[in-house]
Amino acid sequence: MKSNKILAALLLLLFIGFTGCSSKKEEIKADKTVPVEVTIVVKTSIEREIELVGTLQPWKEANLGAQTTGRVEKIFVEEGSYVKEGDLLFQMDDTQLIQAKLQYQLAKDNYERMKPLYETGSVSQSQFDQVKAAYESAEKSYNLLLTNTQFRAPFSGVVTSKKLNDGEIFLLAPTGGAPTIVTLMQLNPLKLILNVSESDFNLVKTGQTVIVKTDIYPDKEFKGVINRINPAINPATRTFQAEVKVPNDGNLLRPGMFVRASIEIGAKDGIIINRSAALKQLGSDAYYGFIVKNNTAKRVELKLGKEFNSVVEIVSGLSEGDYLVTKGQGLLKDGSAVEIKAKAE
Known part of the structure; x- marks a missing residue:
């Protein structure tokens, strides 16, 4: 009878221990679910621009001699x-100019005296033609010397x-x-030659606005216009040249200045996310993030585009309608079980 009681007590202890271990395993399993916040990825209109650098040049330049x-x-x-x-x-x-001027004046006076005589028939056609030719030759010689003096x-x-x-x-x-002897430059307007990637050839048109900035005037923007586009692609650099006409009222800008230029090419739909949702991979320039599918985190490689303060454009890696993790992503790895605590529309 006493042995039966001991056996029953042992069985009870084993049962309690088994159920306790099961509860702990379930707790550990539950603890592996990571709480996260997500946002639904949507497309929005983004103002597009091509950002380049260049050096200002005079619109015209003449080396006079x-x-x-x-x-x-x-x-x-x-x-x-x-x-x-x-x-x-x-x-x-002007020594030669003075002599040429005297010869020109004499030939002119002779021509003006001869012309009325020719009109009345007092002199022959050949006589008048000789006087007229001498006058025209003297005039051309004088004007040529004048422009070279x-x-x-x-x-x-x-x-x-x-x-x-x-x-x-x-x-x-x-x-x-x-x-x-003297070099003359036209400073208003100025010229900016931009080397644009061939991949943007169809996006750049004459008449497009170009925003020009320089570190010398950090709070100012100068608006230029694409005046001419070179139709040929440079095979060595895979770029083409776009000439920008930059008004320079007040002559604040000068030839030789280094500037940053943005060619405005219009709006296009794209994806923008909070900058904090894109994680940088250690030791590289690559970025990644996490999306949620069926309560499971999936790691996606992100290609970043244009940045706007606290948000950034995503060129590839996300699709409209994805659930992007915006908080808690630092605790995730590919395949982690997640629980969505909050969702932003």
Whole structure:
């Protein structure tokens, strides 16, 4: 009788221990479920732009020099001088010009005396033709010397260099090219040449707005317009050139400035998520996140696009309607059991 009681007590202890272990296993299993918050992925309209860098150039630039060797009579401008189209910049020695002017005036007077006589029949056609030819030749010679003696601004701009001084001799280069006496640049507008990837060729059009920024004026934006597109692709760089016309009222911008440019190409639907939902993989530039399917976490590789402060565009890795984990993803791994605690629409 006593042995039966001992046996019953042992069986009771075993039962209690078994049920206790089962409860602990169930607790451990339950503890492996990770509570998370998710948001439903939706598409939204995103303003698209192509971001590039470049260096500003003058809209026009002229290196002015004489066509023949001669003495510089007078330079009327200094470096930094602003001039208008047609202003006199410098003058070469005018000795030949004075002689040509006298010959031109004599030929002109002779022609004006001969013309009424020819009209009344007092002189022959051949006599009048000789006088007229001499007059026209003298006029052309004078005008040619005039343009090679008095040099005027071909456009409005600023003088950026002055190579000679009054009285110095201007010499032609041995190759026959004329060195510069004065360099003139047009600063309003300015030109910006952008090298655009061939993959964006169909997105870039003339007339599109380009936002130009420089670190010199961090709070200012300058708006330019695509003026010309080179139709050829550079086979070495796989890029094409787009010329941007940048208005420069007040001359705040200058040639040689490094700028950042954004070509506005319009709006297009895309996916935007909170920046914190994209996790960076250690030791690389890759990003990943987690979506929930059937209460199970699935790891997805994310390709990031344009960033907007606390949110970022996802180029690939997510689809509209996915349940993206926004909180608790740091405790997850691929295949983790999850419990959705909150859902954001």
